[in-house]
Amino acid sequence: MSTTEERLAAEKRMKYERVGLDAVDDRLGSSGFIQKALDKIFPDHWSFMVGEIAMYCFVVLLITGVYLALYYVPSAADVVYHPTPGHGYMPLAGQHMSEAYQSVLNISFNVRAGLVMRQMHHWAAVVFMAAIAFHLCRIFFTGAFRRPRETNWVIGLLLLLSVMLEGFSGYSLPDDLLSGTGLRVVFSIVESIPFIGTWLAFDLWGSQFPGSSLIPRLFVVHEFLFPLAIIGLLTAHLMLIWRQKHTDFPGPGKTETNIRGSRLWPQYAIKSGALLMIIFGVLGALGGLFQINAIWLYGPYNPYTVSAGAQPDWYVGWLDGSVRLWPHWEFRSFGHEIANPFFPGVLVPGIVFTIMFAWPQIDRLIYKDHVAHNLLDRPRDKPFRTAVGVGALAFFTDLTFASGTDLLGNDLHMPFERLIEILQYGVFVAPLVAGAIAYKTCQALQRTDAHPIMKPVGGILIRTADGAYHTLGDEHGAHGDHDGHGHAVDDHDGNGHAAAHDDDGNGSADGNGHAAEEVDEPAAGAAISGPDPSGS
Amino acid sequence: MTRTLKLLRRVLRGPASRRRILAGPAAVMALGVAAFAFMAVTGTAAQGANAPVSTNASDIAAGEQLFAAHCQSCHGVNGVGGTNGSPELIDAGAAAADFYITTGRMPLNATNNQALRHHSYFNATQTRDLVAYIADLPAINSAHPLPRVGEEAFNPTSPGIPTVAPLCTGPGTPSGCVTLSDGQRYYSLNCAQCHQAAGAGGMLSKGDIVPSLHNASLTQVAEAMRVGPSPMPVFGTGQLSAKQVSAIAQYVQYLHNPNNRGGLGISHFGPIAEGFVGIVIGFGVLMLASRLIGNRG
Ligand code: HEM
Numbered sequence: 001m002s003t004t005e006e007r008l009a010a011e012k013r014m015k016y017e018r019v020g021l022d023a024v025d026d027r028l029g030s031s032g033f034i035q036k037a038l039d040k041i042f043p044d045h046w047s048f049m050v051g052e053i054a055m056y057c058f059v060v061l062l063i064t065g066v067y068l069a070l071y072y073v074p075s076a077a078d079v080v081y082h083p084t085p086g087h088g089y090m091p092l093a094g095q096h097m098s099e100a101y102q103s104v105l106n107i108s109f110n111v112r113a114g115l116v117m118r119q120m121h122h123w124a125a126v127v128f129m130a131a132i133a134f135h136l137c138r139i140f141f142t143g144a145f146r147r148p149r150e151t152n153w154v155i156g157l158l159l160l161l162s163v164m165l166e167g168f169s170g171y172s173l174p175d176d177l178l179s180g181t182g183l184r185v186v187f188s189i190v191e192s193i194p195f196i197g198t199w200l201a202f203d204l205w206g207s208q209f210p211g212s213s214l215i216p217r218l219f220v221v222h223e224f225l226f227p228l229a230i231i232g233l234l235t236a237h238l239m240l241i242w243r244q245k246h247t248d249f250p251g252p253g254k255t256e257t258n259i260r261g262s263r264l265w266p267q268y269a270i271k272s273g274a275l276l277m278i279i280f281g282v283l284g285a286l287g288g289l290f291q292i293n294a295i296w297l298y299g300p301y302n303p304y305t306v307s308a309g310a311q312p313d314w315y316v317g318w319l320d321g322s323v324r325l326w327p328h329w330e331f332r333s334f335g336h337e338i339a340n341p342f343f344p345g346v347l348v349p350g351i352v353f354t355i356m357f358a359w360p361q362i363d364r365l366i367y368k369d370h371v372a373h374n375l376l377d378r379p380r381d382k383p384f385r386t387a388v389g390v391g392a393l394a395f396f397t398d399l400t401f402a403s404g405t406d407l408l409g410n411d412l413h414m415p416f417e418r419l420i421e422i423l424q425y426g427v428f429v430a431p432l433v434a435g436a437i438a439y440k441t442c443q444a445l446q447r448t449d450a451h452p453i454m455k456p457v458g459g460i461l462i463r464t465a466d467g468a469y470h471t472l473g474d475e476h477g478a479h480g481d482h483d484g485h486g487h488a489v490d491d492h493d494g495n496g497h498a499a500a501h502d503d504d505g506n507g508s509a510d511g512n513g514h515a516a517e518e519v520d521e522p523a524a525g526a527a528i529s530g531p532d533p534s535g536s
Numbered sequence: 537m538t539r540t541l542k543l544l545r546r547v548l549r550g551p552a553s554r555r556r557i558l559a560g561p562a563a564v565m566a567l568g569v570a571a572f573a574f575m576a577v578t579g580t581a582a583q584g585a586n587a588p589v590s591t592n593a594s595d596i597a598a599g600e601q602l603f604a605a606h607c608q609s610c611h612g613v614n615g616v617g618g619t620n621g622s623p624e625l626i627d628a629g630a631a632a633a634d635f636y637i638t639t640g641r642m643p644l645n646a647t648n649n650q651a652l653r654h655h656s657y658f659n660a661t662q663t664r665d666l667v668a669y670i671a672d673l674p675a676i677n678s679a680h681p682l683p684r685v686g687e688e689a690f691n692p693t694s695p696g697i698p699t700v701a702p703l704c705t706g707p708g709t710p711s712g713c714v715t716l717s718d719g720q721r722y723y724s725l726n727c728a729q730c731h732q733a734a735g736a737g738g739m740l741s742k743g744d745i746v747p748s749l750h751n752a753s754l755t756q757v758a759e760a761m762r763v764g765p766s767p768m769p770v771f772g773t774g775q776l777s778a779k780q781v782s783a784i785a786q787y788v789q790y791l792h793n794p795n796n797r798g799g800l801g802i803s804h805f806g807p808i809a810e811g812f813v814g815i816v817i818g819f820g821v822l823m824l825a826s827r828l829i830g831n832r833g
Contacts, residue, residue: 044830045830046826046827046828046829046830047826047830048830049826049829049830050823050826052826053819053822053823053826089795090716090717091716091717091719091720091787091790091795092717092720093715093717094715094717095717095720095721108797108798109797115797115798116798119798119799122810123814123818126810126811126814126815126818127814127815127818127819127822130814130815130818130819131819131822134819134823177724177728177733178806178807271829271830274829275822275825275826275829278821278822278825278829279822282818282821282822282825283818286813286814286817286818288799289799289800290798290799290800290802290813290817291796291797291798291799291800291801291802292798292802292810292814293807293810294734294794294796294797294798294801294804296795296797297733297734297791297794297804298733298734299720299721299724299733302724304725305724305725305728305729306728306729307724307728307729307732307733308728308729308730308731308732308733308736308737308738308739308746309732309736309738309805309806310806311806311807311808312807313807313810313811314807314808314810314811314812314814314815315811317807317808317811403808404808405739406738406739407738407739407805407806407808407809409739409743409745410737410738410739410745410746413743413745414743415741415742415743416739416740416741416742416743417741417742417743418743
């Protein structure tokens with residue numbers, strides 16, 4: 001409930017804001033936009049912040065990356081390493097290595113804060129991809145990609161691809177044993193592309209593998225090409241969100257034409273700022289406490305050495321797994337053989353990404369739904385889509401496990417061949433089983449309307465006209481009555497939304513921290529009544 | 537060179553018809569091998585000395601008793617080998633005996649198991665006696681020849697227990713010392729493809745496990761190279777000189793506790809382990825944080 005103090009504080013704050021805006025307006029004449037921007041509404045559901053985890057990881061990557069770029073030397077020239085005790089890594093003293101590898105050893109052992117920067121950079125990349133993957137899942141399972149947001153789905157996938165490639169090019173820069181092994185695999189996959197493969201591989205590398213042109217080229221790719229692509233795509237991504245406004249879960253007072261939540265200024269900015277600081281803290285802690293990619297143990301890359309258990313970073317693991325699981329089939333036609341790595345290394349990811357890019361269209365065909373949506377689906381209400389998503393996750397998990405077969409086999413004391421066989425069947429069986437379970441679970445959840453993981457917190461106590469009390473949260477079997485009680489109920493425990501408000505005593509959804517905004521999206525209103533022109 | 541010898545022996549022991557056909561080429565090859573051996577012996581620097589093995593008759597007798605009690609059921613009387621797949625031990629040599637006993641690989645429980653490291657079953661004295669006995673088996677068998685039953689030893693040149701040269705630690709270190717840098721180079725060339733760059737271990741085909749190297753002592757590492765505990769290949773004196781073996785053994789010892797700059801060494805297991813930590817600890821904490829922050833209005 002709002003108190004007098006809170007109201008006074010709000011008035012005071014607005015006074016300051018106005019002074020600030022006036023100052024800007026006097027100079028730029030732009031306070032209209034800024035006022036609007038500061039009042040922009042962000043939904044109060046935690047899963048909406050995961051996209052922001054991704055964004056802030058990118059910020060950390062940029063900052064640490066610039067520091068690393070000051071010391072990294074993008075050169076494959078052969079040098080002899082001469083560390084002095086206390087300044088450098090003695091067990092590699094006197095060895096031949098590339099200048100690039102030497103510079104990364106220097107960053108790790110000689111440059112002040114170099115190693116912690118390197119480790120933060122790598123951890124940020126690992127967490128970045130986790131956040132993107134989770135964010136993608138949220139968008140997928142809640143149907144946030146539906147009209148009018150299909151474009152942003154495509155931009156998002158382009159972001160995902162760019163970040164993956166950026167990560168892989170970064171992993172290849174130190175020129176240690178793992179980098180080189182990864183690049184060797186990629187060289188072969190590129191070579192396997194029918195007709196153009198050999199030319200393409202020689203063009204990219206500038207010579208036979210490993211050559212000396214790739215490292216400087218990768219540096220340009222990692223330092224300029226992909227970061228610029230990511231910044232551009234991210235800008236487009238955020239501008240579209242700005243323009244189209246956020247989606248939100250259905251809930252009390254939430255309709256297709258409004259959006260509820262916190263204003264950008266001050267509530268959301270504070271939330272977001274807090275998250276930013278936590279992310280810097282967590283990545284700093286990871287970088288300082290947990291070793292990542294100890295390149296000095298892998299040693300410099302030589303084409304004639306390799307290490308057991310060589311794997312890519314986790315987000316490329318599924319591609320490595322795909323190559324490991326593909327059977328040794330040969331395809332010959334018209335006297336030409338299509339080299340084996342082409343199928344698992346190019347075709348499989350090609351198909352996977354095509355389906356992902358086309359999903360909004362596929363989804364539209366499946367549900368014959370051509371209308372614009374600003375309210376999200378609950379995953380259980382679209383069992384088929386949820387089943388497809390869970391199946392896809394099972395598919396990726398199976399392939400990622402395949403990338404760790406040597407470690408798994410050693411740990412489980414299980415023959416390598418058996419493990420590969422199990423995972424080969426798993427590629428087909430796991431998605432079907434996981435999808436079927438997800439489908440059934442959705443149906444069951446629809447029936448009980450309980451939250452799948454959280455037990456209902458709080459509840460709403462109703463006093464009826466004749467003086468009887470009952471709680472709406474734990475009313476089993478009375479689901480048919482939801483409308484009778486007003487829809488406030490089913491969504492409060494549906495997404496854990498109201499629970500938080502009740503906990504912190506902030507009052508009802510109309511408390512002063514909240515605001516509502518009209519969605520000025522013409523499509524939204526119009527499309528509900530009329531059929532979509534592109535429909536069949 | 538040992539491989540060549542091994543091949544030669546196998547060829548010479550083949551059926552009579554094959555033997556006749558191969559006699560000519562074998563003679564030529566024998567000449568070549570002799571020449572090669574001569575060059576190898578005279579061409580390389582001084583070989584490292586082997587550690588002394590007891591030749592004391594009472595030790596050998598004690599070893600014989602232990603052998604009869606714990607090993608004979610599989611390896612046969614006088615180590616002629618068993619029909620259950622246990623190899624003959626006559627040519628196994630002191631290094632094999634010491635390695636298999638001190639790493640607890642022998643006595644084995646069942647012959648179809650891969651012999652892997654366990655707690656050593658014998659104390660230092662018993663080990664000395666058994667090693668003395670097995671090192672004496674060629675003499676025992678030439679005195680009382682019995683037909684050999686088991687497969688031949690992994691390295692039939694009966695390698696002795698190698699000694700490992702010390703690390704060069706600064707100006708004043710003894711000549712013949714080795715460097716970690718050489719060890720790293722030879723290790724990544726010869727061992728990392730199976731044992732992983734940081735010695736974490738891995739997997740071969742048909743369910744054979746490549747163990748981690750974090751429990752092997754200096755001597756055991758050197759022995760392993762010379763013996764080649766199947767399915768690991770033998771690294772004979774033609775492949776790795778005594779100095780190179782010492783350098784590798786010292787580097788493996790260093791890997792027990794390597795420079796762990798940068799925190800907890802999960803990266804010894806590679807990017808999969810790192811990804812796990814990044815997702816569970818890093819992303820997990822951030823999810824919790826956004827869960828706590830996110831739902832507040
Ligand atoms: C560089 C990686 C990415 C960053 C930094 C990023 C950032 C963001 C942020 C901050 C938001 C707003 C908050 C939210 O709704 O969660 C957002 C929304 C969105 N993202 Fe991403 N994102 C990335 C990748 C992706 C990917 C891979 C996809 C899907 C394939 C995607 C699809 C979307 C969509 C459709 C929205 C609008 C959803 C809505 O309004 O509810 N994004 N993104």
